[in-house]
Amino acid sequence: MKLQQYLGGLEGLNDPIDFDTRVFAEPWEKRIFAIHVSMMGLSNHLEGIQDIPSNFDSKYTWADLRERAESMHPFDYFKFRYYEKWVGGVADFLIKGGYINEEEWDAKTAVYLNNADEQLPSVSEPAIDHQVIEYLRKGDSLYRESDRKPQFSAGETVLVRNNHVMLHTRLPGFVRSQKGVIEIVYEGNYTYPNSTGTDGIGEPMPVYCVRFDPKDIWGEHVESKSMIYVDIYEAYMDKLAQ
Amino acid sequence: MSERFKYVEDREMFSAARVKALEALLIEKGIISSEAVDKVIGYFETDMGPFNGAKVVARAWVDPEYKARLLKDTPAAVAEMNFPRGMTGVEGEEMKAVENTSDVHNLIVCTLCSCYPWPLLGLPPYWFKDPSFRARSVREPRAVLKEFGLELDDSVEVRVWDSSAQIRYFVLPERPAGTEGFTEEQLAALLTPEAMQGAAKVKVG
Numbered sequence: 001m002k003l004q005q006y007l008g009g010l011e012g013l014n015d016p017i018d019f020d021t022r023v024f025a026e027p028w029e030k031r032i033f034a035i036h037v038s039m040m041g042l043s044n045h046l047e048g049i050q051d052i053p054s055n056f057d058s059k060y061t062w063a064d065l066r067e068r069a070e071s072m073h074p075f076d077y078f079k080f081r082y083y084e085k086w087v088g089g090v091a092d093f094l095i096k097g098g099y100i101n102e103e104e105w106d107a108k109t110a111v112y113l114n115n116a117d118e119q120l121p122s123v124s125e126p127a128i129d130h131q132v133i134e135y136l137r138k139g140d141s142l143y144r145e146s147d148r149k150p151q152f153s154a155g156e157t158v159l160v161r162n163n164h165v166m167l168h169t170r171l172p173g174f175v176r177s178q179k180g181v182i183e184i185v186y187e188g189n190y191t192y193p194n195s196t197g198t199d200g201i202g203e204p205m206p207v208y209c210v211r212f213d214p215k216d217i218w219g220e221h222v223e224s225k226s227m228i229y230v231d232i233y234e235a236y237m238d239k240l241a242q
Numbered sequence: 243m244s245e246r247f248k249y250v251e252d253r254e255m256f257s258a259a260r261v262k263a264l265e266a267l268l269i270e271k272g273i274i275s276s277e278a279v280d281k282v283i284g285y286f287e288t289d290m291g292p293f294n295g296a297k298v299v300a301r302a303w304v305d306p307e308y309k310a311r312l313l314k315d316t317p318a319a320v321a322e323m324n325f326p327r328g329m330t331g332v333e334g335e336e337m338k339a340v341e342n343t344s345d346v347h348n349l350i351v352c353t354l355c356s357c358y359p360w361p362l363l364g365l366p367p368y369w370f371k372d373p374s375f376r377a378r379s380v381r382e383p384r385a386v387l388k389e390f391g392l393e394l395d396d397s398v399e400v401r402v403w404d405s406s407a408q409i410r411y412f413v414l415p416e417r418p419a420g421t422e423g424f425t426e427e428q429l430a431a432l433l434t435p436e437a438m439q440g441a442a443k444v445k446v447g
Contacts, residue, residue, distance in 0.1 A: 008353030008404065010377040016389050017375045020368035021436060028258035033365070034282035035265055038274045040332075055272040066355060075246055082356070082371045087260055100267045108263035113255065120266050125275035132278055136285055137328035141335040142408050170406050172353045174380060190408050207407045214381060223384045226400040231407035 001165060003074040006173030009218060029083035036065060036090050041135030042128065045193075052131045058097050061140065061193035065089045067168040144204035146189040152208060152237060156182050159238045160210070161200075169199045171236045175210070175228075178217055179240065183229060184209035190233070200235035207233050286364055289326045295362035295412055296433035297323060298339075300426040303417040312339050312414065320362070333410055334361035340403060341414045342440065347398050348413045349387065349440035351379040352405045359410035363435050370439065380404065390441050413440040420446050 003010075024030050042049065042056040068089035069077070077085065094100045112118055152158055162176040163169075170192065186207045195202030212228045250256045268274045298320060302309035312319035316339045320329050328334075337359045340348040352358070353376045358366040369375055369390075379386050383400045387393070394400065403411045415437045421429060436442035 005354065007373055007376045008351075008379075009381045013374040013377040015374060017369060017372050017378070017386060019390055019441075020372075021434075023365045023367055025368065026254050026257070028254070028261045030283050031265060031279050032261045034279040035261070035268065035274070037282045037332075038268075038278045042273070053272075054274065056274075069355065073246070078373060079246075079249075082368070084257060087257060087264070091260075091264060094264070094268075099271060099273060100264070104267060105260075105263055108266055109256075109259045112259035112262045112266075116255070116258070120262065120276055121269045122276045123269050123272070124277060125272075126277075128275045129277050129281045132274075133281060133285060135332065136282070136290070137326075137331045139331040139333075139335040141330075143335070170354065172404060172406055174353070186408070209409070218381055223382055223400075225396070225398070226383055226402065228380050228402045228404060230404045231409050233407060 001173065002070050004070045004072070004077055005165060005169050005171075008172045009174040024083070025081060026083075032083050032086050032090060036086055037136065038128075038132045039090070039093075040140070041132035043140075046135060046140065049131070052127055053125060054128050054131075056099070058093075059193070060093060063168065063192065063194040064093055067194070068092055070168050140193075142190045142192065144189045144191050146204040148189055148205060150185050150206035150208070151234060152182055152185065152206075152239075154182050154185050157240050158182060158208075158210065159240050160232065161236050161238050163198060163200050163236065165199045166197055167199075168194070168196050170196075170201060170233060171199070172230060174217055175212055175230050175232070178212060180210035180212045180230070180232075182208050183211045186231075192233070201233045205234045207231055208237070210237075286360075289328060290331075290361050291364035292362070292433070292435045292438065293430075294323075294325055294329070295359070295435075295438045296430040297325075297426070298362060299414055299433055299438065300429035302339075302414055303421075303429055304426055309341075309414070313341055325361075329361045331361055333357070334359055336408045337362065337410050337412065339412055339414045340401065342416045344416070345398060346401060347387075347394055347440060348401045348403060348411075349379060349383050350403050350405065350411045350413060351376060353377075353380060354406055357405035357410055359412050362412055363438055367435060369436075369441070387441070390436075392441070392443055412438050415440075415444045418444045418446050 039060045042054045043060045045059045189204035190207045191204045192201040214222045316337045356366045356371045437444045
C-alpha cells in the first residue's frame, strides 16, 4: 500500500482546511499544467496522431502522472504543493522516455535562473496547437463497447476486494475489505489507460457506483446521516459469501 | 536534518525556471510548439470554466423539465445548451449532476487526487486538492463544511461522492430565496465553483 492511496479517512490531518479558492498559486503552475495537457494531447494512442508533426511518440495519459504521484515518498507528497508534484512527474516521464536528460534540464534551468527575462525559443507549429485543443474538445473516453456483462446488480451488497497494489490503483483505501451496496450499474464497460497489474484494472469491464455507510467503516461514533458513494471497477469487487 | 525536510532556496523562482526550462527543451526538440502552452491556458480562460456550469444550473432552476433531464442524463442535457464544442471533452467524457434539496446535501471529493468536471467547472481550486480536505471530507463532512461556513441541520442527509472512476460529479445547488424575479443571467452570476461542488451555499448579494 501507499499512503497516497489511503488518504480518504486518514486521521491526524486535523488542521483547519485552507479554503483557498485559487486554481493556481503561482504563474508557473499554469505552464506545467499546460505542458502536461499538451503531452496528453500528443499521446501516440490518439486517433489521427500519426499526421501531427511532433517528435513525441509515447502513450501518455492521466495514468502516467497518477502513477508518479502515488510513487512519491509520502513526506514529499505532503511537502510539495499540487503543481510542484506535477513538475517532478512530467519531467520523470520525459527523462525516462529519453526526450530530455537531467544535465540539459539543469543547464537550461540555470539560464532562466540567471535571467528570468530570457525568452523561450520560437518555433511555430499550428498543427500541434490544433491537435492539443482538438484533444481537449474530443476527450479520451474510457468507455468501451464490450460483450462483458456485469456480474452484480443494483441493490446487491458486495464485498470490496483488497488486491495488492504495486504501483497505482483507482480503489481508495478506505473502502477496501468493506461491504457496500450497489447504487448504480453503469452502462457499458470502462477501460483504464494503463494496466495496473496485480491491482486488476486496464481491460474493459463494468463499473458500479457503490454506497458505503461511514459507520461500517469507522464505527458508530462518526457523524450521523451521511453516506459515501464511490465508483468502483468490477475487478475490485467480490460476491458476498452467503 | 535531512534534505527531505528543506525546500530549495527561492522556491518559486526555482520552480518557475525549472518549468520554463522544460518548456524550452520541449520546443527545441520539436515535441510542442512555442504557442501550445499559451493556447491551452487560453482555452481554460475562454471556453471551459465555471461559467459553463453556472449556466447549466441557472437553466435547471428556471426550467423544471430541463432539471429533470439534467439529473437523468447529464451529458445529454448539457449538450442542449449553446456551449462551445467540447462539453464531452477531457474530464467531461462522463459527467453527473447530483441535486441538493432541503433534505439532502451533496459534497464532491476525489480522495485519490483531483478529478474534476473540467468543461463545466474548469480546473480544481486548491481547497479541493488539499490532502486534509480529501482525508476528512469522507469521514466528517459536516465538520468540514462547518469550517467552510456551511452549517447543516442534523436532519439533512449528507452524501459524499468520491470521483474514483469515470464519472465527474457536480452539484446542482438549491436556488436561494429572494431570486424569484431573476433572469437566467442574474442567477448564473450567483454561482461559484464552491457551490457547484457542495462546499458552499448559493448566496444572494
